[in-house]
Every structure is written in C-alpha cells, then in structure tokens.
Amino acid sequence: MTTLAKHPGSAPPAAASPKPQGSYRRFGDLRIALLFIAPALIGFVFFYVVPTIRGIYLSFTEYNILGDPEWIGLDNYTAIAKDPLFWNSLAVTGQYVFLNILLQTALALGLALLMHQVAKSTIIRGALLLPYLMSNVIAALLWFWMLDYQIGVVNQFIEWSGLPRIAFFGSEEWAIPTQALINTWRHMGYTALLIFAGLQAIPGHVYEVAKLDGASAFQTFRKITIPLLRPVLVLVLVVTVIGSFQVFDTVAVTTAGGPVNATRVIQYYIYQRAFTESDFGYGSAIAVILFLILALVAFIQMKFLKGNESDLD
Amino acid sequence: MKKSLGAVAVAAAVALSLSACSGSSSEEAAKGEISYWLWDANQLPAYQQCADDFTKANPDITVKITQRGWDDYWSTLTNGFVGGTAPDVFTNHLGRYGELAENNQLLAIDDAVEKDKVDLSAYNEGLADLWVGQDGKRYGLPKDWDTIGLFYNKGMLAGAGITEDQMKDLTWNPEDGGTYEKVIAHLTVDKNGKRGDEPGFDKNNVDVYGLGLNGGGDSSGQTEWSYLTNTTGWSHTDNNPWGTKYNYDDPKFQESMDWFAGLAEKGYMPKLETTVGAAMADTFAAGKSAINAHGSWMIGQYTGYKGIEVGIAPTPVGPEGERASMFNGLADSIWAGTEKKDAAIKWVEYLASADCQDVVASNAVVFPALKASSDKAAEAFKAKGVDVTAFTEHVKDKTTFLYPITDNTAKVKGIMETAMDAVVSGKAPASSLTQANEQVNALFK
Numbered sequence: 169m170t171t172l173a174k175h176p177g178s179a180p181p182a183a184a185s186p187k188p189q190g191s192y193r194r195f196g197d198l199r200i201a202l203l204f205i206a207p208a209l210i211g212f213v214f215f216y217v218v219p220t221i222r223g224i225y226l227s228f229t230e231y232n233i234l235g236d237p238e239w240i241g242l243d244n245y246t247a248i249a250k251d252p253l254f255w256n257s258l259a260v261t262g263q264y265v266f267l268n269i270l271l272q273t274a275l276a277l278g279l280a281l282l283m284h285q286v287a288k289s290t291i292i293r294g295a296l297l298l299p300y301l302m303s304n305v306i307a308a309l310l311w312f313w314m315l316d317y318q319i320g321v322v323n324q325f326i327e328w329s330g331l332p333r334i335a336f337f338g339s340e341e342w343a344i345p346t347q348a349l350i351n352t353w354r355h356m357g358y359t360a361l362l363i364f365a366g367l368q369a370i371p372g373h374v375y376e377v378a379k380l381d382g383a384s385a386f387q388t389f390r391k392i393t394i395p396l397l398r399p400v401l402v403l404v405l406v407v408t409v410i411g412s413f414q415v416f417d418t419v420a421v422t423t424a425g426g427p428v429n430a431t432r433v434i435q436y437y438i439y440q441r442a443f444t445e446s447d448f449g450y451g452s453a454i455a456v457i458l459f460l461i462l463a464l465v466a467f468i469q470m471k472f473l474k475g476n477e478s479d480l481d
Numbered sequence: 482m483k484k485s486l487g488a489v490a491v492a493a494a495v496a497l498s499l500s501a502c503s504g505s506s507s508e509e510a511a512k513g514e515i516s517y518w519l520w521d522a523n524q525l526p527a528y529q530q531c532a533d534d535f536t537k538a539n540p541d542i543t544v545k546i547t548q549r550g551w552d553d554y555w556s557t558l559t560n561g562f563v564g565g566t567a568p569d570v571f572t573n574h575l576g577r578y579g580e581l582a583e584n585n586q587l588l589a590i591d592d593a594v595e596k597d598k599v600d601l602s603a604y605n606e607g608l609a610d611l612w613v614g615q616d617g618k619r620y621g622l623p624k625d626w627d628t629i630g631l632f633y634n635k636g637m638l639a640g641a642g643i644t645e646d647q648m649k650d651l652t653w654n655p656e657d658g659g660t661y662e663k664v665i666a667h668l669t670v671d672k673n674g675k676r677g678d679e680p681g682f683d684k685n686n687v688d689v690y691g692l693g694l695n696g697g698g699d700s701s702g703q704t705e706w707s708y709l710t711n712t713t714g715w716s717h718t719d720n721n722p723w724g725t726k727y728n729y730d731d732p733k734f735q736e737s738m739d740w741f742a743g744l745a746e747k748g749y750m751p752k753l754e755t756t757v758g759a760a761m762a763d764t765f766a767a768g769k770s771a772i773n774a775h776g777s778w779m780i781g782q783y784t785g786y787k788g789i790e791v792g793i794a795p796t797p798v799g800p801e802g803e804r805a806s807m808f809n810g811l812a813d814s815i816w817a818g819t820e821k822k823d824a825a826i827k828w829v830e831y832l833a834s835a836d837c838q839d840v841v842a843s844n845a846v847v848f849p850a851l852k853a854s855s856d857k858a859a860e861a862f863k864a865k866g867v868d869v870t871a872f873t874e875h876v877k878d879k880t881t882f883l884y885p886i887t888d889n890t891a892k893v894k895g896i897m898e899t900a901m902d903a904v905v906s907g908k909a910p911a912s913s914l915t916q917a918n919e920q921v922n923a924l925f926k
Contacts (some may be wrong), residue, residue: 234559234562234563234585235584245834251609253899268889292881312758313758315753316757317754317756317759318758318764318769319755319758319759319763320758334753335752337758338752338753338754338756340908362789423757425899426757426899427753427754427757427902428899428908429899443559444556444895446580447892448557472650
C-alpha cells in the first residue's frame, strides 16, 4: 500500500554485548549484525535509495528513455508550475484523499470498536480483512463491472428501486467519490485491525475507574478511548494519508484519468507523462514534488498530532 | 595497470554499444528462435499457422509468438527496448512508428527488400509507402488494412421501416445531419416506445439509441467522427504523412464536432459519461444501439453475436459528394537490437508474402495488405455470409484518407483525449478545441 509500511521495522543491530571481550568478539558481532541487516539494507539501497537519487537527477533532464538524458536545469519545474493539468491533479488528489481518509478512518474506528466489544469471533474479525487481501486491480475491476452504467448490477438495482441510473465512473461529479469509496471498502478492514490493536493496548483498569465514576459510554469514548488511542491513530493517519496520495491502480484500470480530467490524480499523471508520453524527465519532476509534499504532510502530522508521545506514560 | 583497466572499460563500452546493433555473426543471425509480438487475439490463430508453415520451409528458424493486449502493448514494448527484452519482430502501428524510428529502435530494411525483390506494387495502393520514415528509410512491410463502416441491427431497421437500400445511400452534412441524422433519430426509441423524431419523445429516458458511441475519439476520431469530419474537405494535419501542424482549430471541423456532440444532447446517441465501461460492440449486442460506426477489424465480433442479425452499410456521403474513411494499416517491423537480424528479415518478408497473407485471408478476420489476398479475404467473408463491400468500396473508390502520421503522436493524443471528451460530453463547445490545437502545435516548434 505504501512505501512506509513496507520498510521492515528498524532492525536493531544485534544487542551490543554487555561485557566487551576484546575487539575480535565485537568484530564478530558486527559481522553477524551486518549479515542480518544486509537483506533489508540491500533492498532498501537498490529499490529505494538508488531510484530516488536517479529520479531526482532525471527530474532535471529531458529524457525519453530510449535516448540519453539531457540536462535542462529547472525547465521541468518551471513548466510544471505553469501546467494546469498538474494543478488539476493536485486538486483532484486532494479531494480523493479527503474523502477516502475521512470515510476510511471513521468506518475503521467504528469497526474496531465493534471488534473490540461485540464481534469477538475470530472468523468475523478475519472476514473484515478479506477485501484487503484481494488484489487492487481485481477489486477495482469487480466494482467497475458492478457499477457499470449500462449493465452493472448496482445500476439495475437503482433503476428497480425507481431512481435514475448513476454514471459512477463516467460523470465528473461521481468519478472521484466512486474511486474513494472503492478504496475505502478495500482498506477499512486493515485500518480497523490496526486501531483494534491499539484498543487492546489500553489497560482495562482505566475503563473500570471510569465506570465507577459514573461516566457514560460516550464520555468514556471521548475522554479515554480517543486520547489513549492517539499514537495509534496518528500512525494510522500518516500511513493511510501517504497511501491515499499515491492512489493509482484503481484509476488506471477503470477511468484512466477521465472523464475529461476528473480522475487524473497525481500518480496517474506521472505515469501518463512518463510511460505513455515518454517524458520521463517531466514525470520524475512531478514525482519529486509529490515526494516533497508527502514528506511535509507526514512531518506536520507527526509534529502537531504528537504521534510519538502517549498519554499512558 | 591503470591504462589497461581504462582500455578494458573502453572495450566493454564499445562491446555494449555494438551488441545492440550487430553482435553475432551472420550465420548465427540467420537461425534459431525469433520472437514475434502482436496485440489482436483474434488474429493469433492465423499467424500461428503462418509461423508453423514458415518453420516448415525454414527448418533452422522457429518463431515464438506472444500476444499482448493493446492496453499494455506499447509500454511493455518500450520497456523491452530499454531492458533488451524486446521481440525481434513485432506488429507496428502508424501512430507509433515515427517516434520509434526517430529513436533508432527500428531496423531499416531497404537493402533486404531490394535484394529479395519484394514487389511493393502488389500491396493495396499507398500501404507500402506509409512505412517509409521521414529519413526516407523503410521500417516495415505492410500486413493489413482497415476502413470504417456502419454496423446496423437488421431487426431494428425493419421495425422502423427503414430499408437496407436506404442505408446504402445515406447523406450527411454538419448543418442538419442530412438523411443520416433522420435515420438515427427514427431508430432512437424512448422507454415509452416513442421514436426520436416523434412529438413527445423523452430524450432523458432512451431505451435504444440510433447511434452508439465509442468515446470522444481523441486525436484521430478513427471510428468516432473522422468518417464525417473528413467528408467536408477537412483533414487532421497540413501534410500526411509527417505533418507538422494539426487543424483542430478549423471552423469547418468545429462545426462538425458541434453537430456530433449535439446527437447526445438530442438523445440520439448515449452520453459520453454512460459509455465508460462496457464496450460499444457489447452494448450494441445488448440492443442498446441500432447503428454503430466501427472498423473492419470488428466484423468478426459484430457478426458473431448470437440472436442478432447484423448488416454493414458504407459510411454516409458528405457535403462534397463523397464518402470518407480513415485508412489504417499495420506492418511488421524489426527491432534494431535484434541478434537474429537475418532470420527476422526472412520472417517479416514471409509475413508480407502471399503465402502468409492468404492464410490470414482464409481466416476472414482482417483484410491483408496484398491486393490479391484482400480479394481472397472478401470471398472468405462472403462464404461466412458477410457482405464486406462497405469496407472494400472505400479502397476501390479511393475515398480513404490516411491515419494522421506525425511526430509526438502520444502527446497529441494526451492533449486531444481530454479536449475531445469535454466537447463530446457537452461540457465545452467545439470552439474550445482552438486552444487545445495551440497546445498541440506548440509541440512541433
């Protein structure tokens, strides 16, 4: 889903031996440590660091992939600043992220509470994760067919209940909400699971005290659950917002940016410029801008939501 | 030591750059397995047959055919060029080969064509010349061609009291749409059974549209609108092939596009937003439209639907007294990085020969490029009970115009796709195309 989520947790360098037994031993530890770090490190360097640096370099070039990159300085960036399609893609992506995160987080929180207090069966909890286990492309295509204007089962049902058919993917008004809903459906189980883990970490005695003090269920939720969940919610928000900004696959297999420019989200626009129109320099420059935006968004979220502190301490 | 290391590096670099061009010796280049890509699954059986026959005649060479869908074909191919995994030979498109040739990805085959005495006059007129690039070199041998026709639902026509002869004599103009619009209106039926030309017709609750819609048509409008716009004397570019100026700002063109978009507004054609998803041919089969303008490569699909009688009419006669159809053709090209150059040339020449094109013809899927094989294909269609004169007539009467061949086609398509969608969906008037045209023409400066 996101690049962040894929990073293997910061593998601790094998615990330093408490009693140093000469340099040979320490050296041996380092070697073993390196051995364990190596797979993650090699993957990180070759699949993240190198492409990132190369991408930054390419963003200053004109490059059609078949020839050699030609250094053009900041030309790509000045062109992007004047490119209405770039600003449109930012606006469209913003709408998507807003809808997707709002719905996804609200629904996931609700599901997590239900899992915590009502649905104790492992089967039901597991079933919530099913949409997430499905390939993005398959999920998108299934919804594409079900929501089709002419032959989709959802529109048959809408018409049967006396309402006018809806062009879920074809109308500019519906295209982004439809994409946001599909991905909400796909991701909310996974997000709920993360929040659910956070709920379980809240010690039971806090609730017992609240009960003794006569707090209502809503008061308990607002004054205890939400504040104590904050670190988990911040983590969830950071990860899902970054993932949401990178929406691509559902758009690529359904509307391909259309109708007109209604779903030309930033990742799709990068793909279009680079891979369809062979303008890899321009595409890389937009990718660098997206990278900076995401870094800024993550920084702001961590800073202002105080994700690294817990009220439990 | 230092020096020799440098020499090794230079040698390696030279070897690397050379391996892309020549590499192996001529003996090795003439045998072994060569790879071949195409995108149309309907044509795969015919070309597999060609490959088997080819290996029988040339036991040293085998051909491995890979079919990849159109949506991923070009990006996979580009990745192959860069990664060195591109096929030795592949089906090429007029809209793409200019850029590939310019980036030195295609092998010029002039010498071989001359040496092996390939008769370029045996192909349908103009097809062979299309594959000569701006540098005057030949980058492919033609394999097939296609034109546009009107597929119609015979049952709906009979129900509306329109004869098949009427369909053959349709006229069109951008002011009132001519008899073409009259027929389309009459074939349109709303949910209450009222026809499009009757009083009380409810354009917001249409059951059957007179004309199906494939999409906005992006830069070429191949099946969507070019069979109309190009009857007015308008053409896509200043020159074809290798034009450097597009003409989407021409008032004549914009008038035609306003008429076209108006069909959806009048309820005679589906709104663009409702066509995202199910393919136009499938909605035709589901009885949602009475006439579909589509290409000859779709004959098999339209006539293959069960329980629906399909006829094919020629496109309407325009204001200048003639019909018009885009004439597009495919060719087989060789990747410049092939290590089996001689075998690849042999295979391309075989694909372009009567031996293979007759096999394609007998499969009745597309029209082969060779004149003689084209006639055989028409007969094969006839044997299947399909009259294809609507398509062949365009070639016979020379009422075809070429697919616009220019540089920057992918970028032009990117700009025009959005602009045309806005016009066809009624979100913007056709005059908005003037601005898009400026953007397009700026690519050529």
